[in-house]
Structures are given as structure tokens and as C-alpha cells.
Amino acid sequence: MLLRTFNEKDKSSGFASYDFKRNSLTSLLSGPYRFGYPMKSELANQLLYTRESFTEFPDLWVADLDMNSPTKISEANPQQQEYNWGTNELVTWTSLDGIELTGMLVKPENFDPTKKYPMLVNFYERSSDGLYRHRAPSAGRSTINYSFYASRGYLIFNPDVHYRIGYPGESAYNCVIPGITSLIEKGFVDKDNIGVQGHSWGGYQIAYLVTKTDIFKAAEAGAPVPNMISAYGGIRWWTGLSRQFQYEHTQSRIGGTPWEYPTRYLENSPIFNIDKINTPLLIMHNDADGHVPWYQGIEFFVSLRRLGKPSWFLNYNGEPHWPLKLQNRKDFTIRMAQFFDHYLKGDPKPKWMERGVPAMEKGINQGYELTSPDK
Template sequence: MQDEKLRYFSIEEMVALPTYMGLAISPDGGKVAYVERLTDWDKNRYLDLVWSYDKTSRQRVLVTSDKNGGSRPQWSLDGQQLAYVSSVEDDGEHKPQLFVRSEEDGRTVQVTTSKDGIGSYLFSPDGCGVYFLSQRPNEALKKRKEGYGDIEYVDVDYGRQTLYYVDLENARQYNDRFSMPKSLREDEGNRAEARLCVDRSDLHILEFDVSPDGQTIVFSAAPSPNFEDMSQYALYRFDVATKEVVHLHTGQLEGRIEGQVAFSPDGESFVFTHRTGDGKMFRNNALVIYHLLSGEIQSLPVDIDEQLSVVAWTEAGIVIQWQNRTNRWIERIELDGSRTSVVTGDGVQAFGASVSLDGHAVAYIQSTGSLPLDVYVDGHRITDLQERYTAHEVSERRVVSWQSRDGSEIEGVLCVPGDFDSSKRYPLLVVVHGGPTWASFPSPTQDKYYPIEQFIERGFIVLLPNYRGSSGYGEAFRALNERNLGIGDYEDVVTGVESLVHAGFADPERVGVMGWSQGGYISAFCTTFSRRFRAVSVGAGISNWVTYYVNTDIHPFTRHYLGDTPWRDPEVYRKTSPMTYIEQAATPTLIQHGDKDSRVPLPNAFELYQGLKDVGVETQLVVFKGMQHGSDKPGWNRAIMHQNYAWFCHHIFGDPLDAFWL
């Protein structure tokens, strides 16, 4: 009897697939906490749940409830307390607050009540308290709002983060009050409040670490949270006993510091990263050791042509993550620059690493060409997303390469059906990733914007190009679209299409392109600059660099890539803007955008939409009310995917557009 043919995921099933994040391995390596993101259709939300997994018993325990869930778990040094962040309602607003669970009795208490919620946090080494970041209260702003209404002085009214400490025993004693009737409780004034540590109104703290003896904290800070101040990041030391804050001088590295800091096991040094060269965001970064006693700076000779992310400084060395083409690896680095593999290999993509104090136990999220992103601990898989994929038909992923017009080698991922026939010509769709410093990987899809598996089932093949600027291919490759955005990127996309046409299995008359964010910008460029495509979808994309520059919340991004402001170099803004070529546009274009998007503000969408209408090109703009730069609601993801599916099937296969209207 022949096996029944497996079916592809539906769009709703794809949206509802769980994703994993927020890994935290206990210091002794015996337990792992992780976050599972689930879909709550009834409340139209994604719900994050914290799980705890015991390596010895191989049992997992749900730590958080399904009411508010939780995220960002972290263990105390002795492994007897597990903290996490959960949303708490206060005066109609939900803010992230810290909760701590005792492993001994399973009791969980809320330990912060910050009006603005909390950012990153760390247990004190003795386990008696927690340091966390939160905004400084600003009574002047509160009084101004009460007297005059909600007014903002742009580039003045900043909410700067600073460092606080909360005593856990005091927090537990306060929570004990609620086990008594209200009439018997002690006065509310006994409530345990967090203690302000760094009393500096001129600093916005980004990241921090606590020394193993608990006596010193190092942190990175900028004058404000404004992205313009990224070039003024600096390092500081905070003495826990004296409360003294000291600026740590880094000489010629000033102005190129990044946020990452991590103490050495002996507490005498810490590692940080800085951008190399001119400090632009697409440059490599480098690892540097700061010796606290001498103030000496020691650069590590790491032979990796990529951007590095520090996981931790362990007894076995500094653990880093980095991307090698379409692989993502975890390695340990010694002070002489020598490297030891932790999780590597061709076809391996490892994310979100967490390591034990000795550096030998590691938890991570891993995918390969045939297996989806599951949680692993020391090579052992502890979640079960793989089982869901093996019960469905899934596209095959192949790494392909081609030459762009200027001779640059471009890689991409080609998605084809299991019964792919290279002698047949397939309609082709191109899905362009965002970033630009990100990449597409040859692993099973979890895309919640574009229905790749449904496209494959319908008869398409799908190309995911890692165009110039993508991560994983070195600094020179990331810099190729400097002052050449859109133009060089377009050439990488269209030559990828041509290579598949030349290979004989892509139909040159039935090609579409889509993308979100930077991918949306490249798609917008495709719709105005080219007539290669039958249909285009622009998600949260830039249409005019001047419009973008004056509206976005990250102005330095534009100056780093285009080289200057539009007032001093209008020509580079003109030639790289899709709107410059609007008169030659001819391709039916779907535009999807959130009305609360501060990264790529909504005027970009309206400008492209009106321009296409004025030149007689079929277009439809869909505005998602309340959505920021990306979707955080399953209903929105479902709508985005159904709209794209209907749009491309209509314009390439002639299907009715009825389903587009949901």
C-alpha cells in the first residue's frame, strides 16, 4: 500500500508554528530556561511562555502562566532562583516587570513595580538582589502634562535608562502581605522600592555586567537614547560600595564603542566590542580587553572577517557567535586569538547561545537544511518542532550562486518542491530579506510575512537572494552597497533571476518579487526601475530617501550608507530612490505598511502609492492600524500572507483576486 502523500502547511498553520528564543542555561549547566512563543488566535496575540528543562531528568516544567506569559529568563549564580519578565497592567498600561521563582518551593513573586517597566537585568552574584535598567522618573514632565497636555519637545524630552537595584528578601516580605486580609496588612509605606544606583541624568545606559565578587559594575552608555548619539557610546565603571561612577578612557576607540560588555571570570578585566575603520554600522567589529587595574586596552587578534557577538567570558574562554556565509556558528576564543569550535559545521545555523560558567555546557537554537529551529542542549534536542515538519510536505532548500553585473559573487537560497524537475520551467518568486545586514538561510521556513510553502504548493519556485550588504560574507561585501543602495541590490536580484532563467527552470515571463523593510525598499526599486517583474509587493519599504531621512528614527543609518545628508549630496539620494524612476513604472504593486512605523514611516508608502496611481500603474495600499515596523499580531501576519498569496497568484496565474480582500 502506497504511503499517503503529505500535505503542505496552511497559512494559518504556518503563522501558528511556535518559535523559540531567550535561552538561559544555569551556571552549573544542569538546567535550561527558554521561551516558547505561541499563537493565541482568540486574543490576536503572540504569547511567550517560559519553560525550565532539567538535563538529568529530561523533564520540562512550565514556569509562567498562559495569562501574561513571560520572557528573558535568567538564573541566579547558585541556580536556585529563576527570574523572568512579564507584562503587568498599571493604570491601563502594560509594562514589563521582573518576577523571581524559587526552585526550592516553586514560589514566584513580582519584585519590580517600575512605572515605565524594566529593560535588561542581572542577578547580583550573591543572589540577594537584582540589578536592572529602567527610565529615570521625570516629575517635571509629569507636571507639564498635567498642566498643558501631552507635549513633546523633540530631541529634548528623552527617557534615559539608568541602573537600579532591588533587594529580593524585601520584595518577598512585601508580597507576603497579600496572604493576610487587607485590614490586617501593615502600612503601604513599607513597600520595598528599588534603589537608584547610578544617579546621572546625562547618561542613557545600554548594557552592563556585574563583577563576580559583586563589587564593580561596568556599563556602556550614551548621552541619550537618540540613535544620533550612537557615535558617543562610552564605557563606565560603577563602584557598588562608594557609588562612584568613573568614565573609562578608551583612547582612539572613543566614538566607535558598541554596547556589549562581559566580565572575565576573575573580575579583573572585561571584554567589549568596537566598530573598526570609520565606525560605520556595516564595518566589522573587534574584541578588546579592558584591564581595570591598569586601564590597559588589549586587542584580540581574531581572524574572522565578520561581525561578532559576545555570549560570555567563561573559564574556558570568550564565547562568541558569528555568521559564515549561510552558516551560523558558536566558538570559544582565547586571549591569543586561537579558536575552539563549540557548535559549527557546514549547513548549521546556531542562534541565541547561552553557556555555563565553565564554558563547556551550551544551550542554543539550531536549524539545518532539513531540520527547523529547535532548542538544543549540548547537542541534544529538547523541543519538538521537528516532529511537526516531518508530518508535512516541506520545500527543499538549495544554496545557489551567480555573478552580478559588476562580477560580485552572490549567493541565495532556492526553494523547490520535492519533485522538482530541472527540465521544466517554473514561475519564479523572489523574496528579499530585510536588514540589509541579515541573510536568508537554507533551513525550513518559518517566514510569517510571505507564504513560501504555499507558493511552492501552488507551483512556484522561490529565490531568497543574499544580496550585497547581507551578513556572513565579510566586510567588503557588506560595504558594496555603500552609496549604491537599490542600484547594486537590484542588480544582484535581477541577475539571480537571469541565472535561473538561463539554467532553464525559471519562466522569464512569470516572475514576481516581494520583501519587507530593506527587502521592501529593494522591491520598490524593482517596481519603478525595472519591467522584469509581473507583480511586486512592497512591505514597510523606503520609496524616497529624503522622505525617509527626515522621518525615520535612525538618521545615521542613511548617512552611513549614502555617505552624507540630502542637503549636501542630493544626487546620491536622487539616484538611489525608487521615486526617481516613477515615470517608467509599469508593474502591479501591492504596498503593505503599519501606520505606527517609526523605522520606515508611513509617508514612504503613500508617496509610492500616489506616484504609481498618477502614472497609471495598478496598485493597492494596505495600512495596518496600530502596527509598527513589523507585525506582532497573528491576525496581521495572517492577513499579510493571504494578501501576498492572492496578489501573486492573480497576476501570474490569473486567479481571481477575491481572496485578497480577506
């Protein structure tokens, strides 16, 4: 039997052969790559599979049934050599709870350790297993594109998070913040120009973090849940399923109902600490979101505006949890890049950040034009 293998420590992978009679496993092929599922030829004793890494496009490879003499047979992305792509590496640190953690650090291809770089932090739960995933530039629907930002001089840090039941927000803080400070101590991170970005569960954690720290100069939170109490009483609009289960026992990890643990719901809801936020925020939440009710995004935004906090709200009409239409994905990619470039690189503000986009001008005047530097 041919099996795929994965090393949880260094994130390498490969293939192995399992002998049922001898109950033995023999490694056939392994390395710092991510391998696709192999397919056997009908006419020959050969296997076809893909091999990829952050820097290597998932081209086609062939080998015999024992994975001997692997040969690359395609060259689908030669144009990548024309771009400053970047590299991806595994980093480690210790959480405030004393837990050893891992994460990914993406560096520009021409990285110079004597220089200081702006850094974007992007995370969800645990992503380091995807260390060798190839990330082609594209208009993302909910997250930053690593190769795109690395090619433009950003570092990207994606930390793994270890959660404690009842304290999801605090867990994120205890894992993410020491990961950032450990990189600052290495000397190549511009500590005054760090941004953070995430969507859905990532968006919630970012909303929580900016109530507890001013380490971020700018933040984008997509489809966040700032109020776990009001969200608890809602439904998932696509299915009609009550949202209560996910707060009690699944992703939100509160551990029980609001009547059992009222303090946990309050402490983990950023809405009650919005007055402590000093970080400029870009929020994206769509009005047809079937996962997270978009009134959560509205609740977050209007509270920020009520307190005079710098904040912007993007809503792509008729789109679900993330924009699916290509024109909307492109729009989101452009606006998010302009937002971070302004705060982390000192670029001029685009017009949409100065005056918004009136409803009558939506889709007509995008406001991408940059204002003059003296404004």
C-alpha cells in the same frame, strides 16, 4: 572555553574548544546546521542545545562537554512530515560590478528540474548566513514565509546585495538582476512568472527596481521610501530622532546631504521615475509606523494611481512598522498570497483587488472571495 563556530563559505556551524595556554582551537562538532547556545546541566557534565536546518525543526540535543555522542531528546514537530516542505541551498553568481555573490534558493520538496516554476524574490541586505535557519509556517508580519510558498510550488530566491556608497538603488539592481538571470539560465524558472517582495529597506529597493526593469510580473513593497528628499527631512515618530543620519551615512548609504549630493538623492528616489513602472504593485504601510513615515507609502500609492498603474494599498490602522495583531498578520498573509497567486499562477482575482475594501466595510467584508475566472 567553548565557542560557537561559523563557516562563511558554506554557512555551516558548530562548536570549538579554545585553549588559552596553548593558544589553540579544536573543533568539537560541525555540520550543515544552525546550533543554539548550549547550556550546561547543574547535575551532570552534559550540555543542552538546539540543532536546526531548513528541513529540521530546532529540537533539543544533549552531549558531553566535548560534544561527544550528541543525542536528540525531543521530537516537537512530527507533523512536518505530512507536508511538502522544501529544501534550501546556496547559489552563487557574479554581479554587474564583477563581485562574486551568494544567495539562497528554496525549492519545493518534490522539485523536478525539467519543469518550470514561478519564483518569488525576497531580500533585504545579506541573508545567506541564515541558510540553515528553520522557517516554520506562520502569519508573517512583513515578509513571505518560505516553507509556506515552497509547499505551494514556488521557488524562493534570496540574493545578497553588495552596496556602493552613493548608489544603493543601483547596487541592488547590479546584484539582484544578474542573480535572477543566472537562475533563469538553469532552465527551471518560469521567466514570465517572477515576483518580488520585501519590507522597509527591502521595500525601498523593490520600489527602485521596478522603475528599472520589467522582469517582475508582480511586486509587494512594504513600508517603502520612494522619495529620499522628503524622507530626509522627517523624523522617526517613535523616538523623535531626525531621519537625516540614515540617509547620509547608514543604511540608505547616500554618503552626504542633499546639498552636497542632490543628484544622488534624485537618482535613488523611485518617485521621480514612477512613470516607467509597468509592474503591478501591492503596498503595505501602516499609519502608526514609527520607523518609516507612512506618508511615504501614500506618496508612492497616489502617484501610481495618478498614472493609472495597477496598485493596491494596505493600511492596518494603529499598527506600527509591521502588523503585530494576529488578525492583521493573517490578513496580510492571505492578501499577499492571493495577489501573487493571481499574477504568477493565473488564479482569479479576489474581490478586494477588484473593488477594494470601503472604509465602512473594513473588518466586516474582507473581500477574500475569488471572482469568476472570466472576469
